[in-house]
Amino acid sequence: MTANPGILIRGARLAAALTERGAELSAAAPVDLRIVDGVIVERGTDLAPRAGERVIEADGLVALTGLVDLHTHLREPGFEQSETVLTGTRAAAAGGFTSVFAMANTLPVQDTAGVVEQVQALGDAGGYATVRPIGAVTEDLAGEKLSEIGAMAQSRAQVRVFSDDGKCVHDPLLMRRALEYVKTFDGVIAQHAQDPRLTEGAQMNEGALSSELGLKGWPAVAEESIIARDVLLAEHTGARLHICHLSTAGSVEVVRWAKARGVAVTAEVTPHHLILTEELVRSYDARYKVNPPLRREEDVLALRAAVADGVIDIIATDHAPHPLEAKECEWDAAAFGMVGLESALPIALATLVNGGHTSWAELEVLLSHRPAQIGGLTGAPIALEAGQPADLVLVDPSGSSVFDTERLRGMSVNSPYLGMELPGSVRYTVRRGYLTLDDGALVPEATVAAAARAAGATQNGAAAASAAEHSEVSQ
Ligand SMILES: NC(=O)N[C@@H](CC(=O)O)C(=O)O
Numbered sequence: 001m002t003a004n005p006g007i008l009i010r011g012a013r014l015a016a017a018l019t020e021r022g023a024e025l026s027a028a029a030p031v032d033l034r035i036v037d038g039v040i041v042e043r044g045t046d047l048a049p050r051a052g053e054r055v056i057e058a059d060g061l062v063a064l065t066g067l068v069d070l071h072t073h074l075r076e077p078g079f080e081q082s083e084t085v086l087t088g089t090r091a092a093a094a095g096g097f098t099s100v101f102a103m104a105n106t107l108p109v110q111d112t113a114g115v116v117e118q119v120q121a122l123g124d125a126g127g128y129a130t131v132r133p134i135g136a137v138t139e140d141l142a143g144e145k146l147s148e149i150g151a152m153a154q155s156r157a158q159v160r161v162f163s164d165d166g167k168c169v170h171d172p173l174l175m176r177r178a179l180e181y182v183k184t185f186d187g188v189i190a191q192h193a194q195d196p197r198l199t200e201g202a203q204m205n206e207g208a209l210s211s212e213l214g215l216k217g218w219p220a221v222a223e224e225s226i227i228a229r230d231v232l233l234a235e236h237t238g239a240r241l242h243i244c245h246l247s248t249a250g251s252v253e254v255v256r257w258a259k260a261r262g263v264a265v266t267a268e269v270t271p272h273h274l275i276l277t278e279e280l281v282r283s284y285d286a287r288y289k290v291n292p293p294l295r296r297e298e299d300v301l302a303l304r305a306a307v308a309d310g311v312i313d314i315i316a317t318d319h320a321p322h323p324l325e326a327k328e329c330e331w332d333a334a335a336f337g338m339v340g341l342e343s344a345l346p347i348a349l350a351t352l353v354n355g356g357h358t359s360w361a362e363l364e365v366l367l368s369h370r371p372a373q374i375g376g377l378t379g380a381p382i383a384l385e386a387g388q389p390a391d392l393v394l395v396d397p398s399g400s401s402v403f404d405t406e407r408l409r410g411m412s413v414n415s416p417y418l419g420m421e422l423p424g425s426v427r428y429t430v431r432r433g434y435l436t437l438d439d440g441a442l443v444p445e446a447t448v449a450a451a452a453r454a455a456g457a458t459q460n461g462a463a464a465a466s467a468a469e470h471s472e473v474s475q
């Protein structure tokens with residue numbers, strides 16, 4: 001029956017066991033994990049290898065449940081010169097991600113059941129990661145009329161997260177209606193908080209430096225005022241609100257206040273807003289042009305502290321690939337956005353774990369459990385123990401290396417970290433019991449696609465097949 005003889009991981013340290021900030025790896029006992037047919041079937045010590053089993057020696061490696069990115073731009077359909085679902089999920093696997101939520105700013109926009117189902121199917125076929133499409137809040141992201149939220153939620157893609165990301169849902173009545181709508185099925189609105197009037201033509205963080213450089217400023221209040229409004233709307237409607245890419249100290253204070261009031265708000269921060277500052281804009285190198293813009297050192301420190309004290313719930317990459325010509329131009333003409341899937345874990349190590357702001361166990365929550373929970377992702381593990389789905393990542397936290405284009409596995413190279421020395425590396429990614437990243441090398445497409453098909457036939461396949469039958473009957 002078992003086509004796949006399984007995997008035995010020996011001597012890994014579980015992130016979940018490293019609960020103290022600043023703890024050495026030796027604070028956790030090494031454990032072995034046996035994986036068969038997409039499930040962790042055994043956890044113990046000194047497990048004996050079985051015939052045909054792939055043995056991974058994980059001494060010195062940390063095991064986390066597979067990373068989940070709530071904010072990825074996969075660009076397909078429409079912008080395949082930047083990324084495709086396949087290339088973006090390869091980048092995800094290289095970064096230790098087993099699931100990604102794909103933003104809706106594609107062409108056509110992910111604002112119908114047909115488009116979200118297409119994106120999800122492309123993810124399923126590739127097999128490098130679970131792709132959960134995000135639905136647009138408004139038709140064509142135009143901010144004028146609500147999209148087919150219900151149809152997307154009921155589609156095979158079962159959309160739970162809705163966002164006009166790239167654009168702010170600015171009309172307060174539309175925002176209110178969207179929140180009311182998603183509340184009926186426990187969905188969530190992920191807001192790109194940017195007041196469009198306050199940021200017309202804006203190019204970088206507003207302050208002394210923007211004046212000095214002669215670039216139009218993007219004030220912190222453009223973000224903070226939308227967050228303040230939306231947490232009040234979330235409180236009023238009782239719906240779940242998620243704030244994308246928090247970038248200012250003031251935003252942290254607004255979210256802190258909202259949480260203290262009991263509002264159902266969650267917040268994300270990107271790796272780049274945890275490490276980079278506006279000073280980089282002095283170079284006029286458009287790799288540093290991003291939305292929201294890089295802010296001041298004070299903001300970076302406030303964001304790290306907010307992760308440490310739980311005001312910020314998750315880290316999300318906002319992986320935003322762009323072709324060279326969109327970046328190798330004058331600052332004003334360049335596109336906003338940075339790739340981030342492959343660098344997320346090293347940056348999180350550099351800024352949070354190695355800095356003593358979070359433990360490994362907290363990092364696993366920030367990059368895996370909590371984003372899964374916010375996005376309503378089903379079938380993701382909540383612990384690496386027997387009976388759980390085998391989505392996991394093995395990370396080598398030791399050493400550091402220069403981050404170069406070799407490390408980028410998507411189509412675009414607009415990373416702000418090229419040439420920087422970053423700690424740690426992702427060694428193995430296991431999705432549904434099969435390898436997508438093997439000792440730092442991506443597993444070939446045909447192998448992964450075949451493994452995904454086989455995995456579909458055993459576990460989730462049963463549910464998917466019955467859902468498909470059901471939808472055929474009901475059509
Ligand atoms: N973050 C970015 O700078 N760009 C994103 C849009 C967005 O996330 O707002 C993109 O789609 O390129």
Ligand SMILES: [Zn+2]
Nearest residue numbers: 165166192244
């Ligand atoms: Zn955005």
Ligand SMILES: [Zn+2]
Nearest residue numbers: 103165166318
């Ligand atoms: Zn985005």
